[in-house]
Amino acid sequence: MILFRVENLIKYFGGLAAVNNVSFEVQKGEIFGLIGPNGSGKTTIFNLISSYHPVSSGKIYFNDQDITAYKTHKVCKSGIGRTFQVVKPLGRLSVLDNVIAAAFAKVRTKHEARDLALETLEFCELAHRKDVIAKSLSIGERKRLEITRAMATKPKLLLLDETAAGLNPSELDAAIDLILKIRDRGVTIIIVEHIMKVIMTISDRIHAINFGQTIAQGTPKEVADNPAVIEAYLGEEYAHR
Amino acid sequence: MEVFLQTLVAGILKGGLYSLIGMGMSMIMGVMKIINLAHGQLMMVAMYVTFACFHFLGLDPYLGLFVAMPALFLLGCLIQKYTLNPLMEVESILPENQVLMTVGIGMVLTEIARFIFTSDYKSVQTSYSGATFFIGETSFSVALVIAFFIAVLFTLIMFWFLTKTDIGRSIRATAQDKDAALLMGVDSKRITIITFGLGSALVAAAGTLLLPVYYLFPDIGGPFTRKAFVITILGGLGSTVGAIFGGITLGLAEAFGATYIGMAFDDMIGLIIFILVLLFLPGGFKRLTKI
Amino acid sequence: MKKYAPFVLLAILIAFPLVVQNSYYQHLLILVLMWVVIGSGWNMIAGYTGQVSFGDAAFFGTGAYTAGLIASKLGLSAWWGMAFGGFTAMAVAFPFGWICFRLRGAYFALASLALNEICRHIATIWEDLTEGMAGILIMPTFLSKIPYYYIALALAVLSVVMVQIVMNSKWGYYFLSIREDQDAAESLGIDTHHYKMISLNIAAFLTGMAGSLFMNYMGFIDPEVVFSLHDISIMAILVGIVGGVGTVYGPVVGAFVMVAVHEFFRTGFFGFFKGLAGLTGSEFLIVVAKYIGQAHVLGFGILVVVVILVLPNGIVGDWNKIIRKLVPMKNKGVAT
Numbered sequence: 001m002i003l004f005r006v007e008n009l010i011k012y013f014g015g016l017a018a019v020n021n022v023s024f025e026v027q028k029g030e031i032f033g034l035i036g037p038n039g040s041g042k043t044t045i046f047n048l049i050s051s052y053h054p055v056s057s058g059k060i061y062f063n064d065q066d067i068t069a070y071k072t073h074k075v076c077k078s079g080i081g082r083t084f085q086v087v088k089p090l091g092r093l094s095v096l097d098n099v100i101a102a103a104f105a106k107v108r109t110k111h112e113a114r115d116l117a118l119e120t121l122e123f124c125e126l127a128h129r130k131d132v133i134a135k136s137l138s139i140g141e142r143k144r145l146e147i148t149r150a151m152a153t154k155p156k157l158l159l160l161d162e163t164a165a166g167l168n169p170s171e172l173d174a175a176i177d178l179i180l181k182i183r184d185r186g187v188t189i190i191i192v193e194h195i196m197k198v199i200m201t202i203s204d205r206i207h208a209i210n211f212g213q214t215i216a217q218g219t220p221k222e223v224a225d226n227p228a229v230i231e232a233y234l235g236e237e238y239a240h241r
Numbered sequence: 242m243e244v245f246l247q248t249l250v251a252g253i254l255k256g257g258l259y260s261l262i263g264m265g266m267s268m269i270m271g272v273m274k275i276i277n278l279a280h281g282q283l284m285m286v287a288m289y290v291t292f293a294c295f296h297f298l299g300l301d302p303y304l305g306l307f308v309a310m311p312a313l314f315l316l317g318c319l320i321q322k323y324t325l326n327p328l329m330e331v332e333s334i335l336p337e338n339q340v341l342m343t344v345g346i347g348m349v350l351t352e353i354a355r356f357i358f359t360s361d362y363k364s365v366q367t368s369y370s371g372a373t374f375f376i377g378e379t380s381f382s383v384a385l386v387i388a389f390f391i392a393v394l395f396t397l398i399m400f401w402f403l404t405k406t407d408i409g410r411s412i413r414a415t416a417q418d419k420d421a422a423l424l425m426g427v428d429s430k431r432i433t434i435i436t437f438g439l440g441s442a443l444v445a446a447a448g449t450l451l452l453p454v455y456y457l458f459p460d461i462g463g464p465f466t467r468k469a470f471v472i473t474i475l476g477g478l479g480s481t482v483g484a485i486f487g488g489i490t491l492g493l494a495e496a497f498g499a500t501y502i503g504m505a506f507d508d509m510i511g512l513i514i515f516i517l518v519l520l521f522l523p524g525g526f527k528r529l530t531k532i
Numbered sequence: 533m534k535k536y537a538p539f540v541l542l543a544i545l546i547a548f549p550l551v552v553q554n555s556y557y558q559h560l561l562i563l564v565l566m567w568v569v570i571g572s573g574w575n576m577i578a579g580y581t582g583q584v585s586f587g588d589a590a591f592f593g594t595g596a597y598t599a600g601l602i603a604s605k606l607g608l609s610a611w612w613g614m615a616f617g618g619f620t621a622m623a624v625a626f627p628f629g630w631i632c633f634r635l636r637g638a639y640f641a642l643a644s645l646a647l648n649e650i651c652r653h654i655a656t657i658w659e660d661l662t663e664g665m666a667g668i669l670i671m672p673t674f675l676s677k678i679p680y681y682y683i684a685l686a687l688a689v690l691s692v693v694m695v696q697i698v699m700n701s702k703w704g705y706y707f708l709s710i711r712e713d714q715d716a717a718e719s720l721g722i723d724t725h726h727y728k729m730i731s732l733n734i735a736a737f738l739t740g741m742a743g744s745l746f747m748n749y750m751g752f753i754d755p756e757v758v759f760s761l762h763d764i765s766i767m768a769i770l771v772g773i774v775g776g777v778g779t780v781y782g783p784v785v786g787a788f789v790m791v792a793v794h795e796f797f798r799t800g801f802f803g804f805f806k807g808l809a810g811l812t813g814s815e816f817l818i819v820v821a822k823y824i825g826q827a828h829v830l831g832f833g834i835l836v837v838v839v840i841l842v843l844p845n846g847i848v849g850d851w852n853k854i855i856r857k858l859v860p861m862k863n864k865g866v867a868t
Contacts, residue, residue: 052715092712101705101709104702113702113705278645331840331841348836349833523639
């Protein structure tokens with residue numbers, strides 16, 4: 001079943017097409033990888049989906065509903081959570097309060113919100129840090145807080161933007177475990193990632209873009225073997241090794 | 242028609258001075274991303290400096306430029322160095338505390354002026370204060386025309402400075418992207434200090450040029466601060482070219498408002514423009530001209 | 533002990549006018565209570581929601597004029613102003629917020645400053661309605677200050693409790709989220725425009741109520757008094773900041789401190805210089821006393837500068853920092 005799809009998405013910044021005619025479909029329950037070199041338009045696609053920028057043209061459907069014109073907060077309420085590449089913790093609030101604020105998206109009372117927040121913190125293995133002020137967290141913990149917060153809004157679709165960037169190897173493994181755990185909960189995931197290890201091991205399908213245009217799509221194996229991808233992305237990267 | 246032309250001329254001449262005020266504010270806005278709510282008060286200080294030079298030393302107001310501008314440059318640098326820059330290291334909840342700081346500085350400047358010069362109205366009477374000449378039926382105030390051309394001159398100098406000198410380029414670089422400028426080796430603290438000094442010197446020039454045809458009292462700063470931020474909003478926050486358009490627009494609007502609506506609304510007009518801009522042209526002229 | 537402090541304070545405040553009969557001190561405390569209300573309102577929109585208002589006088593003045601006009605134009609009791617003042621202030625705040633909150637950045641701060649000026653100009657120019665600079669004078673209801681005192685106390689308690697309740701609810705969490713990071717807030721499903729409007733309207737309501745109280749208590753208003761940038765808007769900011777940004781009891785502390793400071797300057801250091809001048813017969817000191825009496829705005833200005841540099845989060849907010857500075861010994865003890 002198709003949970004989410006974008007059709008002919010185009011975004012111009014000034015005269016430059018940052019995203020040029022990108023279409024893809026995401027099946028319910030899968031982990032969908034979005035890859036591409038720096039500046040290829042991955043984060044822009046996320047920003048279009050969550051409506052930080054208006055689309056120049058194209059359509060975005062979620063649950064067969066056209067959400068193209070939704071405002072950012074409404075996108076979230078409709079069931080799409082997201083994290084940011086540059087993390088945005090609510091700096092002066094405690095970790096718990098960060099998550100409570102998110103939990104209010106789905107529940108009414110403080111009591112319920114607190115319960116939901118604690119449960120989500122437990123699930124994301126951040127409960128031991130709940131009373132810490134968010135800005136004193138390490139970068140790995142901040143990335144985790146981003147995910148926790150997004151999860152507290154009970155999304156059906158989760159957009160993960162470079163969640164693994166800047167993590168050390170053990171944190172990386174923990175992050176992969178968490179993403180798989182979230183998928184096992186029935187949450188569909190679109191992930192933008194630079195680290196090949198992460199994207200190749202966890203993605204069910206991958207969509208590769210360069211200069212805002214689709215260059216390949218398919219299983220991780222297919223995409224990794226695709227000459228266009230190797231040239232545009234992997235080739236460049238491997239050449240330096 | 243006659244009245245119309247006369248109003249047009251008055252508006253443009255006044256607009257030239259407003260551009261000067263707005264340019265200083267825009268530079269500060271561009272580099273520090275804050276609105277300087279002591280801008281009019283700095284102008285007031287400059288006017289008192291010129292007044293004191295005239296009154297005690299008999300210095301002509303136009304020569305007073307050479308005292309007031311360096312003095313205000315220095316004052317601006319000191320304010321930036323000792324009150325605004327330290328704030329960058331202060332951990333505060335409110336994002337606007339630099340703006341608030343400028344309000345405090347404005348209050349202090351006004352009250353110090355009141356201590357020294359009392360609240361009485363002062364003016365500088367020169368031989369050319371009331372002088373006018375005519376082109377056709379339209380009268381031109383000599384002092385305002387001179388002021389206008391000096392303002393244009395300063396504007397040109399500023400453009401030369403911003404585009405052709407190292408410091409000027411550093412200022413523009415800092416305004417565009419502070420972090421990138423920092424990486425390129427721009428000493429951003431020094432740039433903020435120089436920028437605030439220059440902004441103050443420009444508004445000092447405007448104040449001094451206005452003095453022969455205006456009057457002076459400590460509270461004059463407030464209205465001019467409001468004019469300055471209306472100009473800056475009109476021009477699009479931080480745009481130097483926008484500030485010139487903004488200044489002329491405000492000058493014209495005030496002149497026509499005073500002529501056709503009534504003198505009592507003089508101060509209101511800027512505020513009404515402010516609201517109209519917020520409603521219909523958020524982002525100001527910058528959005529139209531893209532400069 | 534900390535838990536009971538508010539109740540102890542409340543008990544003292546309730547008992548105060550019964551113990552202290554001096555009407556001057558009663559007057560000062562009524563002002564303090566009024567500023568608690570205004571400070572709580574400012575704290576709501578600025579301290580908690582992060583949208584710094586430079587124009588609280590617009591709401592205060594609207595509330596005051598509502599009460600004044602009900603008395604002078606409709607011939608009703610000015611106390612009806614207490615019923616409507618908060619709502620008329622909201623009527624001003626609503627379109628204002630609607631326009632300004634669409635834009636981010638310094639716009640709100642500037643626009644609030646502009647709103648302050650616009651309101652003052654309207655009140656000055658529209659003489660048919662407001663009597664312009666002549667102002668509005670009404671007969672005071674009570675001769676004693678005690679009824680006013682308890683009304684002000686009730687209002688102050690109401691506003692503190694209201695802030696307490698709001699900040700413990702979904703709204704409170706949303707306000708804080710907006711203050712900390714608007715993008716993050718939006719991504720968490722928070723309609724930032726909507727909640728900023730709520731916060732602003734709560735602030736306007738409280739400030740308008742305080743304005744109505746002011747009209748009833750002082751019996752006289754004019755545009756320069758109630759729409760004053762320095763004496764109302766800046767004072768509100770100082771009350772908010774000095775006490776503690778984003779703390780429930782910050783405005784209470786701030787109101788006490790600021791009214792004391794205001795009075796300190798107004799009376800020339802509580803008559804210190806005047807007394808000294810009388811004793812010594814020094815001409816110079818008489819002049820100094822006169823100047824200091826006029827210099828409360830200068831004092832405020834210096835206070836703004838110093839407070840922002842040294843105590844940007846106020847007495848309550850920076851309490852630990854103050855303790856650390858004042859008690860270096862204790863600090864050293866921990867270090868060794």
